[in-house]
Amino acid sequence: MATPLSLPAPAKLNLFLFITGRRPDGYHELQTLFQFVDFGDELHFTPREDGAIRLLTEFEGVPAESNLIVKAARLLKEKTGCPLGADIRIDKRLPMGGGLGGGSSNAATTLVGLNRLWGCDISLDTLAQWGLTLGADVPIFVRGKAAFAEGVGEIFTDANPPESWYLVVVPPVSVNTGLVFQADDLKRDTPKRPIAEIQPADWANDCEPTVFKHYGVIEKVFSWLLEYAPARMTGTGCCVFARFDSQVAAVATQSLLPPQWQSFVAKGVNRSPLHERLAVCD
Ligand SMILES: C[C@@](CO)(OP(=O)(O)O)[C@H](O)COP(=O)(O)OP(=O)(O)OC[C@H]1O[C@@H](n2ccc(N)nc2=O)[C@H](O)[C@@H]1O
Numbered sequence: 001m002a003t004p005l006s007l008p009a010p011a012k013l014n015l016f017l018f019i020t021g022r023r024p025d026g027y028h029e030l031q032t033l034f035q036f037v038d039f040g041d042e043l044h045f046t047p048r049e050d051g052a053i054r055l056l057t058e059f060e061g062v063p064a065e066s067n068l069i070v071k072a073a074r075l076l077k078e079k080t081g082c083p084l085g086a087d088i089r090i091d092k093r094l095p096m097g098g099g100l101g102g103g104s105s106n107a108a109t110t111l112v113g114l115n116r117l118w119g120c121d122i123s124l125d126t127l128a129q130w131g132l133t134l135g136a137d138v139p140i141f142v143r144g145k146a147a148f149a150e151g152v153g154e155i156f157t158d159a160n161p162p163e164s165w166y167l168v169v170v171p172p173v174s175v176n177t178g179l180v181f182q183a184d185d186l187k188r189d190t191p192k193r194p195i196a197e198i199q200p201a202d203w204a205n206d207c208e209p210t211v212f213k214h215y216g217v218i219e220k221v222f223s224w225l226l227e228y229a230p231a232r233m234t235g236t237g238c239c240v241f242a243r244f245d246s247q248v249a250a251v252a253t254q255s256l257l258p259p260q261w262q263s264f265v266a267k268g269v270n271r272s273p274l275h276e277r278l279a280v281c282d
């Protein structure tokens with residue numbers, strides 16, 4: 001049997017997220033800063049000669065046909081005409097609908113992993129372009145470098161934010177990204193600024209007021225964390241993170257969390273763990 005290729009699908013954090021407008025097609029113009037963390041899912045790919053794409057891990061509430069892993073594998077096969085297939089397993093650790101980009105990261109790891117396993121030799125830029133059709137955050141995970149993103153999140157400028165430690169709390173709710181963007185009370189008029197002018201003191205997330213209004217528990221988590229460290233929601237929620245200078249400080253605050261709140265401590269990294277692992281495989 002062929003050796004499986006195992007690759008990480010890390011989470012991302014939006015260190016800030018400003019909504020600067022709405023396009024005629026309904027999508028929103030953003031200015032955001034993406035950083036990865038050294039925590040996420042792990043995918044395992046084994047090639048198949050018969051061309052079939054099989055996802056061997058069940059997802060509650062997501063049929064295989066709509067799973068972004070299967071969609072990404074099919075997309076790569078269709079675009080390249082590769083005759084091979086794959087058995088895919090995943091150790092799922094990231095919450096779904098958490099604003100950590102788990103689905104997009106799974107899709108990106110599938111595109112990059114199968115490109116390697118099948119020997120397709122497609123460039124990262126092209127994979128990122130194809131990936132955008134699967135989800136707005138797929139390109140950042142394919143590129144694997146911390147970056148400011150503009151447009152609907154597909155125009156990048158490399159960034160090098162401090163690689164702090166984060167305590168990430170997962171409130172017991174799932175937030176639907178589409179519904180947040182449809183909300184009447186969403187702040188969508190932050191003036192667009194040159195990226196160099198956005199200072200750390202200005203960092204904020206325009207989705208917070210709307211999401212907090214509709215999901216009281218997320219605001220509760222946010223207020224709790226704020227007592228200990230600077231805190232912010234990632235993406236459209238639901239996860240909230242607090243920033244610390246050391247792992248020890250993050251873990252100490254984690255030990256005080258109310259027991260019903262799930263959490264993890266992770267380090268911010270400006271190069272994706274996916275690309276770190278691929279470099280080791282070279
Ligand atoms: C806004 C971010 C920031 O990271 O939120 P999170 O999903 O991470 O919380 C992402 O870019 C989201 O990416 P993703 O979750 O892949 O969104 P998509 O599936 O592409 O879009 C879901 C829906 O959200 C709306 N949408 C999404 C992105 C955007 N820039 N403007 C929008 O209006 C659209 O209505 C779209 O149908």
Ligand SMILES: Nc1ncnc2c1ncn2[C@@H]1O[C@H](COP(=O)(O)OP(=O)(O)O)[C@@H](O)[C@H]1O
Nearest residue numbers: 067068069096097098099100101102103104106
């Ligand atoms: N492989 C996958 N992992 C996670 N979610 C997936 C996957 N495939 C499809 N989805 C769907 O995408 C939605 C958004 O998932 P996710 O990317 O984890 O959240 P977010 O965009 O808030 O970070 C999920 O609620 C789920 O319905």
